Amino acid sequence: MLTRTLVTAAPPTPNGDLHLGHLSGPYSGADIHTRALRLQGTPVRYLTGSDVHQSYVPLKARALGEDPLALADRYADVVAAIFASAAFEADTYVRPQHSRLHREAVRDFVTTLHRAGRIVPRTAEGLHCAACDRYLFEGHVSGGCPRCGADSDGNSCEECAWPNVCTDLVDPVCNTCGATPVTRTYERLVFPLGQYTDRLRALHAGTAMSPQLEELCAGLLAGELPDIPVTHPTDWGLPVPVAGFEGQRVYVWAEMVPGYFAELQEALRAEGADPAGWREEWNASRIVQFFGFDNGYFHTVLFPALMMAYDDGLRLPDAFVTNEFFQLDDAKFSKSRGHAIWADALLAEVPGSVVRFALAHDRPETARTSFTWDRFRRLADEELAGAWQGWLDGLFRRVATVGGGRVPEPGTPTPSQAAFASAVDALADACFAAFAAETFSPQRATRCLGELVRLATAFAAGQSRLLAARPADDRARTAVALEARAARTLAACAHPLMPDFARQLWHALGLPDEPTRDAARAELPGTGSHPVAPGPHTFFTPLPADIDTRVMGG
Template sequence: MPSFTLVTAAPPTPNGDLHLGHLSGPYSGADIRIRAHRLLGGEGLFLTGSDLHQSYVPTKARRDGSDPLEMAEGFADEIARIFDSAGFAPDVYVRPWRSELHTELVSEFFARLHAQGALRVRTEQALFCADCDRYLFEAHLTGKCPHCGAGSDGNSCENCALPNRVTDLVAPVCNACGGRPVERAVERLVFPLSEYAERLRAFHAATAMSPQLEALCADMIDRGLPDIPVGHPTDWGLPMPVPGFEDHRIYVWAEMMPGYFAELAEALRAAGRDPEEWRTVWNHPETEIVQYFGFDNGYFHALLQPALLMAYDPDFQLPKALVTNEFYQLGASKFSTSRRHAIWANDLLAAVPASTARFVLAHDRPENERTSFTWSRFHELADDELAGRWQSWLTGLFSRLATRTDGAIPAGTTPLPSQERFLRLLEGIAEECLAAYSPAAFSPRRATRLLCELVTCAQDFAAAQSRTRDAGRAAGALAAEAAAARLLAQLAHPVMPEFAEQLWAALGETGTPRWDGVRPPAAGQRVATGARFFEALPADLEEQVMKP
């Protein structure tokens, strides 16, 4: 296992509150990964921030009649509070408008690309709204994707994840006035992505990726990669540090690559280290870089940004794993902030323990296909599984410890063959679960199902051992069952840190859960026999959360 890991989550756009669709993806994934790495004794940093320069920020502010920066500050505050309520613990949450390091590193990145001849000046057709006198791209216009026919904004399609040239959108309209755009020639800087095709193929072959991301990248390379404008003649974003293009703004998806550098530098500064060490940390041979993002943003993270990094410095370390998620839907359609078709994270987390919400989101995480939230499914997992089977087994275990050993972990004797088999079974579950937390096979869905399997096996073991009359062998069975509870605290910690720490402490352990193998707590260690961890959710939960 690498001794140090950098885990990045694509920065959220500060133009609205977060809903469960947001939480189910990069932010929960990145938090689970960094916690799993630390469980095994590794060190690392979880990096994210605000994606201030998305065009969706000024368009939202304009509709609301507010100042874009003031609006972004308010939503960034709310996002930080939601992260805290959910138990997501990034080591840094960078707000670019407050970070001189962000501005400096992004500007240096593009100045160097230009100095090295990696950017090209092109005169191309672009779309403008004559009535609004505005250059149209991204959030400023809507049409139909030229590749799949779904509704799409400019530059990329959420449905098929393929980029568009904006001018090839079908039936585009200006989102400000509803007018039909006109084409005009514009001179801008582009990045010749096609020149990096073979290097990108080699990168993908050496990188852990989902099958759908592999297919997207391979298909795009086979069809021929487009040249990508990295600057736009607009008024929102960081100025392009290239002579003659100072009035253009850096394309936000290209800005994101050096933005990760800035997040690392800010995290080092927050830890009391020299932020100038970011290059050393990023490129250290024992550093592993793992990136989390939605599949709809796959082209940006798997093609554009790695190629920009290759152009910036071919010796820079590239990510070892790119972890994606599909859309988490509400019923039959995806969560939508603009349509208010959503369950808001702050409303749910105000009514439901974070560990319960995190378990449900991980269990039904949309890893390879879209999955859907329903209230019946939420109650099934929260009430029947957690407050039902898990709590029932743990209550029984602590009750047996209270009545048979006066609340202390017993010292087992030579175990029966069935007890040995149970301990070996636990070791197998642990191996599989830890593998499900690894970057190459990352699957919280698999991990949570293994946690449920652990509880089922422990329940079955307790029932089967209930006829054991010999005191020493009965003590051995109880010690083995306590080992299962201890293992549950260890393996659940990445997904459900609050619950895992409560169970760990109830078993008499100190600190936070750590991986040291499958074993019972020390003999004689006192346990909190009256501990409870889960309660059934209120019957009117939906009304509480969905109130107007």
């Protein structure tokens, strides 16, 4: 039985700031899942990095008149700062341009595939811009998706997630000068993806994924999979370590596979272990990968096939967790149109726990969802600063009144009190089920937390006559102890979603160290009396009335 887990999040491209659409996807999802596993005592690593060799980096640098590597480093710093503000605690955040282990992993990956005949030279047509004298692929070219007709860049469609081979784009144009490209013949190293159809079908049959990802995989494997160039005649990326192709660069999406291996190697190196032992840990771990649905083809088809070709004994992913697009007022985030809320601007004005709760509450799990300021205010002001803060304020007053500043030692609960305790336990179980990879749903987890608070608020109201009439009664002490236990459960269940709030509540309750799942399960009676921390305890406050203008700059 596997006792370890490796969690990967598709690395962000360092060509700009992160907006809320970015923040709501793989990075928050991977962090939530990782924290939930740790809370339950499972050894886990959260691996990610910087996707520096995407074509969008030099394109952005050229537009700004900057050096691509300097731009990539600057934006990688921005991303790292945002991760810190949002409390995304990845074990590694690898920058390939500064990682010897990354370069060596990619070199070994490509040379191994070539030596084994898994990638082969092949001559085929590609797109060329005569005006720019440039080979066009990925971000260098756009046109209509040959599958769905939506606007698409080269190699894959953001809308339907199907791949293209660039030459099949409808009415392609060069994204630099707008010219219509011509076709030219190029020799590249290609990966015959179609040879792995049956093995991929078997993998998908046993791998946890969303219904829409299942449908994408079924559709892709129902047809003939294309040969995928793993080298391109371009000047951005890692040089190809194969004789005759030194002037080409490794396709960044092929580079990402050994990039995940390098992230694990860097994590081992950072703790003083031998990076060469990465295979042993990889194969002994459950592999859970987080990525946007638009990258579904890469992670579910191309990457596993490349892993099979590279090392037949390598463990393949156990679960794929995806998200759809998170939009702003029902339209895609767009920097060019000024239609965006930047993560660093929001986190500078709003506590990370509030931002994380709102993003989890409306996470685009199976369909696109949208951010609106009205909805954000309702969640922050009415739910958190209103219902949650209101119940917790009352709880600490009741601890002071009934327990003299200590959580009382509970006695034997009445039937209604026992029913409340059982209901809290059931909500905790449901919440942690929502953190599991197979049933991952931060949306559902936030509803469980909200229902826990509503249940506890109703319970407190129902016990109010007892507490007013007989505050020294054993039943009154039990009622307050059960409420405190519900708050302790809230802290444990909220920790994956809102770690800063969870720690604050945990310590306010007089509990040591970090929240744990087992502590939330502790049986009553027998919890034991203990003092709470001196108040007041302010966990949430209403948002400023002008929060939207403060964040959006006007």
